[in-house]
Amino acid sequence: MTDKMHGWQERVKTAEDRAQEESRQDGWRLKHHLMPPVGWLNDPNGLSQKDGIYHVYFQYSPFDPEGGEKFWGHYESRDMIHWRYTGAFLAPDTAWDRSGVYSGCALAEDGKLYIYYTGNVKQDGDYDYIHAGREANTILTVTEDGCTPGDKELLMTNEDYGDDMSCHVRDPKVWYENGVYYMVQGARDSRDRGCVLVFSSEDKRSWTRINVLRKEFLKAYMWECPDLFSLGEQRILSFSPQGLEAETFCFQNQYQSGWCILDGDFRETDGYVLEDFHEWDMGFDFYAPQTFADEQGRRILIGWMGMIECDYDNLPTVGRGWQHCLTIPRELVWDKERKTVLQRPVREMELLRAGEEQYRDKAELEWNRSEGLEVMVSMSGAAGDLSLEAGGLQLAYEQKSGVVLLSFADESGRGRKQRRAKIGELRRARIFLDSSAAEFYLNDGETVISTRFYPEKESLPLKITVENGTILVYHLKNIEIDRI
Ligand code: FRU
Numbered sequence: 001m002t003d004k005m006h007g008w009q010e011r012v013k014t015a016e017d018r019a020q021e022e023s024r025q026d027g028w029r030l031k032h033h034l035m036p037p038v039g040w041l042n043d044p045n046g047l048s049q050k051d052g053i054y055h056v057y058f059q060y061s062p063f064d065p066e067g068g069e070k071f072w073g074h075y076e077s078r079d080m081i082h083w084r085y086t087g088a089f090l091a092p093d094t095a096w097d098r099s100g101v102y103s104g105c106a107l108a109e110d111g112k113l114y115i116y117y118t119g120n121v122k123q124d125g126d127y128d129y130i131h132a133g134r135e136a137n138t139i140l141t142v143t144e145d146g147c148t149p150g151d152k153e154l155l156m157t158n159e160d161y162g163d164d165m166s167c168h169v170r171d172p173k174v175w176y177e178n179g180v181y182y183m184v185q186g187a188r189d190s191r192d193r194g195c196v197l198v199f200s201s202e203d204k205r206s207w208t209r210i211n212v213l214r215k216e217f218l219k220a221y222m223w224e225c226p227d228l229f230s231l232g233e234q235r236i237l238s239f240s241p242q243g244l245e246a247e248t249f250c251f252q253n254q255y256q257s258g259w260c261i262l263d264g265d266f267r268e269t270d271g272y273v274l275e276d277f278h279e280w281d282m283g284f285d286f287y288a289p290q291t292f293a294d295e296q297g298r299r300i301l302i303g304w305m306g307m308i309e310c311d312y313d314n315l316p317t318v319g320r321g322w323q324h325c326l327t328i329p330r331e332l333v334w335d336k337e338r339k340t341v342l343q344r345p346v347r348e349m350e351l352l353r354a355g356e357e358q359y360r361d362k363a364e365l366e367w368n369r370s371e372g373l374e375v376m377v378s379m380s381g382a383a384g385d386l387s388l389e390a391g392g393l394q395l396a397y398e399q400k401s402g403v404v405l406l407s408f409a410d411e412s413g414r415g416r417k418q419r420r421a422k423i424g425e426l427r428r429a430r431i432f433l434d435s436s437a438a439e440f441y442l443n444d445g446e447t448v449i450s451t452r453f454y455p456e457k458e459s460l461p462l463k464i465t466v467e468n469g470t471i472l473v474y475h476l477k478n479i480e481i482d483r484i
Helices: 007-025 347-352
Strands: 039-050 053-061 071-077 082-090 101-109 112-122 134-143 153-156 165-177 180-189 194-201 208-213 222-231 234-242 258-264 272-274 287-293 299-305 330-335 340-345 353-368 372-379 386-390 393-398 403-408 418-422 428-434 437-442 447-452 459-476 480-483
Touching: 007 082, 039 071, 039 112, 039 287, 039 299, 053 082, 053 101, 101 287, 112 165, 134 165, 165 222, 180 208, 194 234, 208 272, 222 287, 222 330, 234 287, 299 447, 340 347, 340 437, 347 353, 347 372, 353 372, 372 386, 386 428, 393 437, 403 447, 418 447
Parallel strands: 039 101, 082 480, 101 165, 194 222
Antiparallel strands: 039 053, 053 071, 071 082, 101 112, 112 134, 134 153, 165 180, 180 194, 180 222, 194 208, 222 234, 234 258, 258 272, 287 299, 299 330, 330 340, 353 459, 372 428, 372 459, 386 393, 386 459, 393 403, 403 418, 428 437, 437 447
16 A cells, blocks of 8 residues: 555545455355446446557446445446456545446547546435435546546536526536547436437537537436447447336336437437437346447447346345446447347457367356356257256246246345346347346347356356257356456
């Protein structure tokens, strides 16, 4: 610990060091998913690459695995396989962010990261904290090494968002395009309708609201974590709407995250159209994703593998002092013909493969959860049914209905029951099984389903059956995490 450390840095580090000592006996710790060193993690923040180094910041409550005061934690890596945890990066230590350093982004420019985030302030008093009593400050801090933030600069307060907005405006995402900087922020307007505010700036510091993006038939009261980007020629708006009603095959979670094609000009009041809303992930544990373009030009998405206010839990890890994780980084690919976005685990994940076994139609093995697995199923010829069972976790695809069902036959789902997705024909499935997390990528990432799960036994029977297909099982090495 250095003399220069702030009081909060010391407190966080002490909590992290203690957790590291205890982690050896913790069988739920993840092998190829990023998790908090201690305490609670939610949204990925500040995703970026600068001078070859990937930066993954995250919403972090180090002192309470069930949430609380929000900090930012920070991981960095050159290959998204070997990571280094560098400590807490931002703390709620000013009057502008004293109730929480909320979500935000990083703009990589001139060898620096410009970090924009929301400073949350809950005023003392008797308020609803929606239309009164809350401040959402847009704050900038610049970092050269990714680990040490510069001074915090207050750029915007609620007055700058417009008097047609409630107090809920947050999660700035900034990009540069043709000589202009743009920022989107998620919002709840004064009539409780979700929307996205668009701002522009010439100098990264002084911002003007230029548009409000809405989708008339999407009945959500708040849109969080917006992200506007292009995949090839196609502009996509990603956001996390709150308040949608559940339907049989969609919106089954408490809160949603998804994307729409944005046609036209996002800067013009009547000049754009948001097409249909598609969910990023149909599983139990996914929310608030963010994307970034890496130095190779790939658009990569990472989501929070968690959910709040739901009827299932993660108490096994809470008992170990931590909760939640991030998804595997997913490369986004625009499928022009089908007008859809495919999500594929970044190819660096293949570096984890350590050995493989091949099966036809049926694979039965004993899976020791201390080691991650990747399973690839390819249907030969016409699609048939598929089923995968890992202890009580079951994924079943029925060819007749074109429906895939994720369910639990035992208590390992901790209250998670069923999730369904209508996918039509199933041609391929790629599955990542981690000690307490699973991600299912169906049809090259056209549909993705993610869940946490908590089997009691360290070793589980794994059974995969497919009508007429090949099954490849890869044993995975762990991602490596160093600390400073
Ligand atoms: C989404 C979110 C963001 C907010 C952050 C606070 O999960 O509610 O809108 O900035 O979490 O942790």
